[in-house]
Amino acid sequence: MEQKVIDQPTTRPTDHPTPKYIPQDFEAGWMQRWEADELYKTAPADERPKAYILDFFPYPSGDGLSVGHCRNYVPTDVMSRYYRMKGYNVLHPMGWDAFGLPAENAAIKTKTNPAKLIAQYSANYKRQFRLIGISFDWSREINSSTPEYYRWTQWVFLQLYEAWYDPRADAARPIAELEKELGEKGTAAIDAAQGIEGNFPRLSAAQWNAFNKRERSEFLSNFRLAYRKPARVNWCPVDKTVLANEEVHDGRCWRCGSQVIEKNLPQWFFRITAYSERLINDLDTIDWPEHIKLMQRNWIGKSIGAEADFKTGAGYLRIFTTRPDTLWGATFMVLAPEHPFVETLTTAEHKARVNQYVKEASAKTDIERETEGKDKTGVFTGAYATNPVNGERIPIWVADYVMMGYGTGAIMSVPAHDQRDFEFARKFHLPIRVVIRPEGESNEIHSLDADTMERAYPHEGVMVNSGPFDGTPADVAVEQVTQWLEEKGIGAKRINYKFRDWGISRQRYWGTPIPIIHTDDGEVAADHDALPVELPNVNSYEPTATGESPLATIPEWVNVTLPDGTHARRETDTMGTFACSSWYYMRFADPRNEHAPFDAKEVNYWCPVDTYVGGAEHAVMHLLYARFWTKALYDLGYVNFIEPFERLRNQGMILSPQVKDGKYEKMSKSKGNVITPDEMVSQYGADALRAYEMFISEFSQATPWQIDGLAGTFRWLKRVWDLMLAPNERPAANETTAQADRVLNRKLHQTIHKVESDIEAFAFNTVISALMEFTNVMYDLQNQVSREMFDHARETLLLVLAPIAPFMTEELWMRWGSKYSIHQQKYPQYDSAAAAEESFTLVVQVNGKVRGKIELPVGVSEAEAKQKAFDDPNVKKWMEGKNIAQVVYVPGRLMNVVVT
């Protein structure tokens, strides 16, 4: 390692002109050599500290990579190369999220097998990655659409299928343990842990034991972490498949942009909601951008409140509220149109109108309800409910602003303190009663008058008109009322979450087959030894008109004969691709394992991922699902980590340099403004491209591509090149070079330090500016420093530059005759003593304005600094004839003299 090149004659190419920097001459050759030498092959788990640096699993598209995509691949590569030089065992792999609609739709369009397309597209990506010098360990490449991979996606599916969430353990457990418990105790013990209501039917041990196979199977669906149920789902009529809630944006398909409609279909789900609380809480343990954490919290949408029962003619009507302190202000009830009580409660007199309303509401999709604005509609059922807190009789209405999918599908309406209820009450002339007085107003209720108020007062305050609770202050009102409800047996504390279970069924060909078989006795899991359930080869991938998967049209695949000779049908839905990407980071730890998804030692050594980088668009999809799978596999004992991604960073978008309407446009194929790394490399070389990708701006910020900026980093590298190949005929170190040597050495160590801390902090743009500064200082001092210092500085610059410009630094390293490869050298050691400054500039202000700057030695006394400052002629001028009121002295920085 210590091969000093200082005295080697190869550093003095005096007899021939300095070769020009022509990156295209050597870049491709070096990449080949590194791969042939397996320079970037990752070792298995060992004693070294590890660094797992991962980019989001890309879907390989036919368009290839743009310079925008390189925005994250380059910095993570720099970081990987940096940690390798620092002695870490680095895992920096790449693979393909190859299932899914884009490939399938392209396959249909071009009548090509999607696997073939993926092979083509990924080969092109790989070519581009090599072109720009990304140091992936290709021996670990994975492709989620191969049986070798999806076999284990199916395996995870079955783990979830064969598990349930036990609220008492607050963890997933094997379903067999639940079956045993049901046979002994029924659901009694689980009930108790669930609070006033769980999401499943009650059952005694006797009932369970009397169940036949099919009944048991159906009952267990209420518990399994992977389960099937009929559901109203988002259906994309163009892609002809189901979309998860997260995949619907503004009522449109996130992929093709067409209007989503609703359909009723039996669907497979993962019970992610069981993990709501843990998914929220564990966010506190990971280093992610706050806005991503916030988006996840909002998506999960936790609300703490209470449930309460209102007596009606059809039985107790249960409502959920976050404001139990407003119970005395309820003046009517509202049911969602789909609520089961609508049918039973509505009086004969109102039947016709209510039926009509419900019919219209169900015909409308959520999107239509939304586009119609927030104008409240609804009808009276003719029925009444009794408010359990004061015995009051209040009317029950039906309205579509209450949704069946949240809470209990029924609400108590408190128009004085809820804006939606307020609007409804005003429209239908329902009474409004104030029960919360804004705090800090002495004027009591007059400040909120039911007849004249123009909007609800939804905030907190002191309770009034609330019987025993009058005068209760805001901070304890909710809690005290909730407790009181529990004591009286009227209601109980309840936590609700907005988000729903993760729907994974897709009625398409190109996905992981769901390894389930439907028998006469209900569904059964495919045999673990029979995995993978392979996708059959087909000639046509067209989705069916009926909404069934194309797999359903292949009888020889669908129909199976069980060991006992009975016939059964395979599940024909496939899994959405988020299943594949929910565990791929684990597979990279041990990608060729044929006996298990991964070896426990390898996965627990490499995971969690230390640094995970990708776009912010996956905030609530992939990033939430992957966290869920990790926790489930943790609960079931397969991995020993709870969160998959320790540190997450999002790269900003690279925009087109073209300005339209005063704004930079996004790059897109349709706008024809995509800039590719291929063009840039052919013009400036990969190293300049890499440096510019880092330099362009702060990593997370959107910014336009500027070709002149790339030309700037090219020019800088050319300057470095020339400097490195310049002959060194300087004198040996002596008294005349001592000063310049010290200055250059100081800058050198400051640069090492800056580059190290900035790479680790994701401040890549300032890494480049620091290296540019160092280069400039070397140019400034090159004729004053000694031969030894000059070469030491050159070698150091080359080494710290190696992760950023791998090609050029290797080429120069070899031209210097140093030992191959520069990428296997140790990173230069930072010396804080050498980096320490000898003097500093003291800024002297008079009344906050800069009036002088003086150079002082580090460690100067305050008295001496003051003396020197006051001697400065300009400072003197501004102080003349004034009284010094105060002198603020910040050692090493600034002095502010306040005069009057």
Added chain:
RNA sequence: GCCGGGGUGGCGAAAUUGGCAGACGCCCAGGACUUAGGAUCCUGUGCUCGUUGAGAGCGUGCGGGUUCAAGUCCCGCCUCCGGCACCA
């Protein structure tokens, strides 16, 4: 509407805990070298005033405030970008 994140020269952008605003790069201008320069090197480059010089005033979206000192903290707005959107 609600929640988040931004707004700094002609352009991309820097700026620990409040402590020289504009590092670094681009563009532009001047000079050197040169047959030539669109290569390279050097110098200058926030705006305004000041003939030069020394210097002065202004300046981080807008308006206030706190402070010896504000891009940074507080209050009120404008605007752009993301997310959520009748969630009881």
